[in-house]
């Protein structure tokens with residue numbers, strides 16, 4: 001009888017231990033980094049959304065030409081722009097949620113948002 005009781009409890013203990021381990025591991029996953037996106041707006045309209053964890057080069061057409069963007073190392077930067085002041089190019093790379101690269105002459109904004117915030121912009 002005692003041996004059987006032990007056999008009944010063992011799988012339950014394993015389940016509980018497994019669940020506790022799974023819960024403990026959840027906050028360790030890098031979910032925050034994966035959720036970051038950069039939202040590209042031209043003349044107030046969202047034209048593109050790019051994930052910050054996927055490196056790549058992109059061009060965005062504006063009124064005077066096109067702005068070249070680079071996503072690398074979880075950050076976004078304006079590589080070139082037809083604007084006269086080049087402030088957006090000199091802004092450099094941005095990687096934190098809420099930060100933005102703005103080009104006033106081209107009415108261009110690249111704003112870093114989280115995945116949960118994206119829905120708020122729809123409509």
Ligand SMILES: [Zn+2]
Nearest residue numbers: 081083088103
């Ligand atoms: Zn500019």
